[in-house]
Amino acid sequence: MSNSTTEPVKPLSTEQLSATTLLRFATAGSVDDGKSTLVGRLLHDSKSVLTDQLEAVERASASRGADAPDLALLTDGLRAEREQGITIDVAYRYFATARRRFILADTPGHVQYTRNMVTGASTADLAVVLVDARNGVIEQTRRHAAVAALLRVPHVVLAVNKMDLVAYEETVFAKIAEEFTAYAGELGVPEITAIPISALAGDNVVEPSSNMDWYGGPTVLEHLETVPVSHDLATCHARLPVQYVIRPQTAEHPDYRGYAGQIAAGAFRVGESVTVLPSGRTSKVTGIDLLGQPVDVAWTPQSVTLLLEDDIDISRGDLIVPSGDAPATTQDVEATVCHVADAALSVGQRVLLKHTTRTVKAIVKEIPSRLTLDDLSQHPEPGRLVANDIGRVKIRTAEPLALDSYADSRRTGSFLLIDPSDGTTLAAGMAGDAFATPADEAAQAGAAADEEGWDF
Amino acid sequence: MTTVATVTDEGTDSPYALSHLDALESEAVHIFREVAGEFENPVILFSGGKDSILMLHLALKAFAPAAIPFSLLHVDTGHNFPEVLEYRDRVVAEHGLRLHVASVQDYIDRGVLKERPDGTRNPLQTVPLTEKIAQERFDAVFGGGRRDEEKARAKERVFSLRDEFSQWDPRRQRPELWQLYNGRHAPGEHVRVFPLSNWTELDVWQYIAREHIELPGIYFAHEREVFQRAGMWLTAGEWGGPKESETVEKRLVRYRTVGDMSCTGAVDSDATTLDAVITEIAASRLTERGATRADDKMSEAAMEDRKREGYF
Numbered sequence: 001m002s003n004s005t006t007e008p009v010k011p012l013s014t015e016q017l018s019a020t021t022l023l024r025f026a027t028a029g030s031v032d033d034g035k036s037t038l039v040g041r042l043l044h045d046s047k048s049v050l051t052d053q054l055e056a057v058e059r060a061s062a063s064r065g066a067d068a069p070d071l072a073l074l075t076d077g078l079r080a081e082r083e084q085g086i087t088i089d090v091a092y093r094y095f096a097t098a099r100r101r102f103i104l105a106d107t108p109g110h111v112q113y114t115r116n117m118v119t120g121a122s123t124a125d126l127a128v129v130l131v132d133a134r135n136g137v138i139e140q141t142r143r144h145a146a147v148a149a150l151l152r153v154p155h156v157v158l159a160v161n162k163m164d165l166v167a168y169e170e171t172v173f174a175k176i177a178e179e180f181t182a183y184a185g186e187l188g189v190p191e192i193t194a195i196p197i198s199a200l201a202g203d204n205v206v207e208p209s210s211n212m213d214w215y216g217g218p219t220v221l222e223h224l225e226t227v228p229v230s231h232d233l234a235t236c237h238a239r240l241p242v243q244y245v246i247r248p249q250t251a252e253h254p255d256y257r258g259y260a261g262q263i264a265a266g267a268f269r270v271g272e273s274v275t276v277l278p279s280g281r282t283s284k285v286t287g288i289d290l291l292g293q294p295v296d297v298a299w300t301p302q303s304v305t306l307l308l309e310d311d312i313d314i315s316r317g318d319l320i321v322p323s324g325d326a327p328a329t330t331q332d333v334e335a336t337v338c339h340v341a342d343a344a345l346s347v348g349q350r351v352l353l354k355h356t357t358r359t360v361k362a363i364v365k366e367i368p369s370r371l372t373l374d375d376l377s378q379h380p381e382p383g384r385l386v387a388n389d390i391g392r393v394k395i396r397t398a399e400p401l402a403l404d405s406y407a408d409s410r411r412t413g414s415f416l417l418i419d420p421s422d423g424t425t426l427a428a429g430m431a432g433d434a435f436a437t438p439a440d441e442a443a444q445a446g447a448a449a450d451e452e453g454w455d456f
Numbered sequence: 457m458t459t460v461a462t463v464t465d466e467g468t469d470s471p472y473a474l475s476h477l478d479a480l481e482s483e484a485v486h487i488f489r490e491v492a493g494e495f496e497n498p499v500i501l502f503s504g505g506k507d508s509i510l511m512l513h514l515a516l517k518a519f520a521p522a523a524i525p526f527s528l529l530h531v532d533t534g535h536n537f538p539e540v541l542e543y544r545d546r547v548v549a550e551h552g553l554r555l556h557v558a559s560v561q562d563y564i565d566r567g568v569l570k571e572r573p574d575g576t577r578n579p580l581q582t583v584p585l586t587e588k589i590a591q592e593r594f595d596a597v598f599g600g601g602r603r604d605e606e607k608a609r610a611k612e613r614v615f616s617l618r619d620e621f622s623q624w625d626p627r628r629q630r631p632e633l634w635q636l637y638n639g640r641h642a643p644g645e646h647v648r649v650f651p652l653s654n655w656t657e658l659d660v661w662q663y664i665a666r667e668h669i670e671l672p673g674i675y676f677a678h679e680r681e682v683f684q685r686a687g688m689w690l691t692a693g694e695w696g697g698p699k700e701s702e703t704v705e706k707r708l709v710r711y712r713t714v715g716d717m718s719c720t721g722a723v724d725s726d727a728t729t730l731d732a733v734i735t736e737i738a739a740s741r742l743t744e745r746g747a748t749r750a751d752d753k754m755s756e757a758a759m760e761d762r763k764r765e766g767y768f
């Protein structure tokens with residue numbers, strides 16, 4: 001296995017290369033805990049930094065008077081970032097090994113850029129939280145853990161960095177890993193993997209470290225290559241937001257009427273009875289086109305076209321679900337939002353709410369609390385949320401929405417709030433409870449529990 | 457009738473995991489359909505290069521068996537490869553598409569734009585492009601830009617709002633959350649849409665191979681009259697090369713990108729098939745743009761600066 005991690009994109013056949021899967025992950029770390037170095041190391045050691053890029057970095061570093069190439073220049077793409085020496089925005093990086101393709105959302109670590117980590121985490125299957133081994137779990141680490149928990153990122157890696165500066169001591173790592181796992185576990189993070197590394201020296205990033213014989217787990221890259229990316233579809237509620245109605249109206253296809261969309265969760269099968277929301281009309285799937293090819297079954301995240309038995313009224317914004325597994329429709333949304341705009345969000349404000357392919361008018365009825373990420377304490381009735389705030393909101397919509405709980409479906413439980421006057425994206429919303437119930441507590445609570453969990 | 461066009465990883469993933477190409481394809485199709493659902497007058501920028509050919513292929517799949525609900529727009533620099541223009545016209549006819557052309561040569565002939573001393577016409581495309589967008593009132597403009605191409609592009613959103621001057625302001629971009637693309641814009645503004653944002657050069661080639669997509673011949677190794685300028689092999693021709701000090705040679709080359717003849721360099725290659733091209737790219741130690749684009753070498757922020765002005 002270690003060979004495949006160090007020799008990516010060797011001339012494999014087209015078939016071999018096509019068979020790899022895609023992992024989307026995000027990195028989070030405070031300013032000086034070595035995130036750029038880790039990203040640089042992953043890119044560099046997986047041979048994803050090419051000669052001309054490295055030369056450009058060397059040129060730029062030299063012209064600034066630096067004596068060594070500054071790998072952060074690989075990732076800081078904008079003038080302002082290079083001038084200030086900080087990362088101000090999410091950037092996406094791409095690299096590959098023989099086993100997988102990776103899309104890395106490289107998110108800045110500054111406190112004021114919580115919205116950037118939310119952005120990166122929203123599409124991530126995995127989040128890497130970096131900690132400086134000398135400092136251990138600090139406030140910023142707790143913020144990052146909380147954001148990963150809020151966004152329900154399925155896998156979290158704690159990378160305890162700068163192990164070289166604590167003499168590669170197992171006890172230092174064990175203490176940090178224990179503290180973080182306890183904290184993140186309480187927030188309901190389902191899977192945590194702690195890895196001791198030195199991004200600078202290259203320990204346990206791509207190559208296993210001989211300096212830490214006591215560690216028997218995977219390197220960061222090995223873990224990224226092997227972590228499972230898809231969920232168990234058997235437990236998912238199938239959802240297809242209708243994006244577009246395909247009606248060729250040609251001599252060849254005079255009666256074709258297909259409902260196009262990307263399956264947001266679960267699977268659909270030919271012959272299945274379905275219900276269309278919000279109207280509640282029912283029909284049966286007579287065919288599924290997977291981009292021009294008929295199939296019997298299709299699943300998330302495939303983009304498909306459904307054909308139904310009855311000619312019922314369905315348009316963009318409707319949600320097709322299996323009959324008997326429909327979410328309740330509601331005009332009263334309770335959610336956690338991360339405010340991402342510079343202008344505030346206030347009680348009484350009129351907004352647009354974009355949920356899947358549906359955009360409706362809405363009004364902010366209440367802002368019951370604002371969360372302090374540092375200690376997860378809640379600030380009651382703040383009245384407004386400003387940039388990077390995370391808070392609970394109650395929203396009344398002009399039309400009913402078929403909204404899942406974000407805990408059940410990241411895709412159909414999420415929404416945007418948009419300023420109707422200029423189209424600005426105001427907030428990222430997640431319907432339902434904020435944090436998951438910790439696994440053991442949920443087990444104790446049993447089936448009867450009407451558990452509020454870590455709601456705030 | 458069951459066909460499940462999906463490959464799974466050995467062991468670690470469920471049988472429902474999509475291959476990376478299937479995942480990228482599905483995402484791009486979703487983006488095309490979002491635009492069709494939310495905009496009045498979208499257009500696909502089409503240069504006849506591999507990325508725009510790929511976009512067209514994905515759009516055809518997204519709306520099958522119906523026609524693509526978009527027209528095409530080509531910014532013709534006047535220094536295009538004849539093989540590429542021929543390909544463009546053939547594809548447009550084959551699929552019954554509508555093609556708009558914005559011509560740099562027109563602007564030069566009318567005296568609106570001036571030829572640059574270095575003869576490069578790529579930066580001159582911005583004015584004809586943005587004026588055409590305004591004139592035709594396009595509200596969504598698909599571009600084949602990929603984030604792996606360049607570090608300023610790595611910061612580009614899938615839906616990128618442009619003001620009435622087509623300007624990009626990297627500090628005022630909308631955060632892009634989940635797959636919820638916000639395409640709202642004021643009259644006069646438009647949105648640049650990049651369905652291939654998450655594709656790499658290798659992904660593009662693998663997908664072209666998988667889907668058996670036809671490309672213009674200049675992407676494959678062929679004998680060509682070229683001359684060297686600033687470390688690149690440029691095609692000799694009426695556009696302005698070679699100068700007296702430059703010598704023409706016949707070499708076995710191919711193109712990794714297709715832009716303007718005045719700024720797109722060929723690479724030495726003997727790759728005459730898709731498989732050979734993929735093998736070559738997988739082993740290459742140079743990025744696509746680093747190997748073949750003169751315009752990106754002008755300054756550290758060349759791409760960012762051009763994008764701010766309205767370049768795609």
